[in-house]
Amino acid sequence: MIRFVFAASRSAATALGRGSSTPGWAIIVVALSLAAWFAVLIPMADMDHGPGTSLHDLPMFLVGWIVMLTAMMLPSELNYIGAFAVLLRGRGKPTIERQRRMLSFIAGYGVAWIAYGLSAYLLDAAIRAADLKVMAWNRAGPYLAGTVLIGAALYQLSPLKHACLKGCRSPLSFFARYWRESDLGSVAMGFRHGLVCVGCCWALMGVMFAVGAMSLSWMALLSLFMFAEKMLPKGRKLTTPIAIFLGAMGLWIAFSPETAPLLKDPMMFASICNGR
Template sequence: MAGPRLRSIGPNAPGSFLLVDCNDDFSNLDGAGRAVAALARQPRAPVYAALLLLILVSWAVLGVMAIELARVSAPDAAGPGAAVLGWLPQVDWPAGLAWFVQLCAQPVEAGAGRAGRFSALAAMWFLMSLAMMLPSAAPMMRTYCEIADTARAGAKAVVHPAVLLAGYLAVWLAAAVGFAGLTVIVSFSSPQAGLAPMRGVAGATALAIAGLYQFSGLKDACLTRCRDPFATLFARWSDQPTAIFRLGLAQGVWCLGCCWALMLVMFAVGIMNPFWMALLAVFALVEKQATGRKFQRVSGAILLVWSGALLVVSLKGGG
C-alpha cells in the first residue's frame, strides 16, 4: 500500500487535511467517488457550475414574475418594453410562485401583511441582485480559483471558493433588504406606483443620482478594486475560512459601491422590467471589464441627459 497521502493543515484546523499526492487517480473508489474526489481537488468546476445555476435560476424566476406582472398590471406599469411579455402564451405557473408575485405587487398597507410583503420584496431584490451582479462577479471567482489551484498544486491549504462566494452574496442580501425598504418608502409616498416606473421628479431624481455617482471618486475607487481583484485576493490570501469569508464581504462591498446607484435606475424604468435588468447586467459586466474612465463618464452623461429629459417632459405634462 502506498504511503500516507494526507497531512493535517495545522492545530488551528483539527480534522482538516490536504491531499499531498495531487496525481492520485483515486483508483480504489467507484466512478461516483472518483468524480467527487476530482471535484474536491479542483474546486473551480463546481463553483462555476453553482455560479451558473444561481444565475439561470434567478433569471428564470424573475422572467416568470415579469410575465405574470405584465398580465395583471396596466400596460405601462411594467415599464418600457415590458408590454411584449403580455403577448406570450398563457402558462399555469406553480401556485406558490403566483402567490409570491401577487405579494410583491400589492400595495404596502398597515397590518399583519406588511412583514410578509417586505420579506417578498427583499427576496425579489436579492434575486435581481443575483441575476444582475453575479455575471460581473465571475472574473473575481475565476481569479480566486486560479490562485487556489496554484496553492493546491503546491500542497497548501485552500479554502473552498464557495466560502468567498458566500461572503460576496451576504453583502447583496443586506443590500436587497435596503432596496426593499426603499421600495416600501416609494410605495407609501405613491401607493398607486407599486413596482411601476417612478415618474416625474422622483424618476428624474433617481436617474440624476445614478448619473452623478458615475463621476464620483468613490465610484472610481470601487471600480478600480472590481476591475483588478487579483491584487486584493492575493494580498489577503488565507487558509482560514473566516478570513476568506471576510474577503468575500470586502469584494461584495466594492461591487455594491460600484453598482448601488445603477440599481436606482430600476425605479425609473420599472423594478421588475426584465429588459432593463438584462441591460444593466450587461452594463455592469462591460464597465468592470473596460479600462479607463471613458465608458463610466459617457454612461453618467447619458443618465443625466435622460434625467433632464424626463423632468422636462413631466413638468410640461403636469406630472
C-alpha cells in the same frame, strides 16, 4: 502569508494570462445566472407597472432580490471567482475545501448586496408609509425618477465610483491585500469585496427602483452596463458614456415621461385597477 499571496498572485496571473480561467467555475456561474434569468422572466413578465411598482412583502422581496442578484451580478464576478479558484489551487487545497471556500466567498459577496437590498426596501416602505401625495406620478413623480437617474449619472463620474470600479477590476491586488484562510475568512473576503462592488454599482441598481423594480428591459440594460464596466478590457472608460446615457434618460423622463423609451406609465395600470 503575505509572501505566499504575492507568489500565488503571480502564479494566478500567469495561469489567467494563458487562458486558464477555471472553466468549471465559469460554467457554474454562467449556468446559475442563466437559470436566474429564466426564473426572473417567468414571474416578472406581467409585474412591471413602471415607477412605483410594489416591492411586495419582505420575504417575497428577498427571494426576488436574490434571484435578481444572481442574474445581474454573478456574470460580472467571473474575474474574481476565477482568480480565487486559481489561488486556492496554487495553495494545494483539496477539491472539497476549494469548493467550500468558493461558495463561502460567493455567500459573503451576497450578504453585502442583500444588506443593500434590505436598505432599499426599508426606504421604499418608509416613503410609502408617509403617503406623500406630491410624489404621485401625475404630480412630481417623473421629476423624482429623473432626478435619481441624473444622480446616478453624476455618481458615475465621481472619484468614489472610479476607486470602487478599479477595485472590482483588480482581483489579484485584492486577494494579495486581504487574503484570509478558512471558510469564515472566505466569507469575510467575499463580504469586503461585495462592499466594494456595492460602492461601484449602488447608483445603477438604484435606477431600478426609480424606473420600476420589475422592469426587465432596465434590468437587462443595467446588467450589461455593470458587466461591461467590470469585465471589458477598456471598461473603465465606459463610465462616461453610461453617465451621458443616464443623464439624458433622466431629463427625458422628467420632462416628457409619456414619450420616454423603456418606461411604462404607472397611471395606466392604476386606471386599469380602478376600473375593475
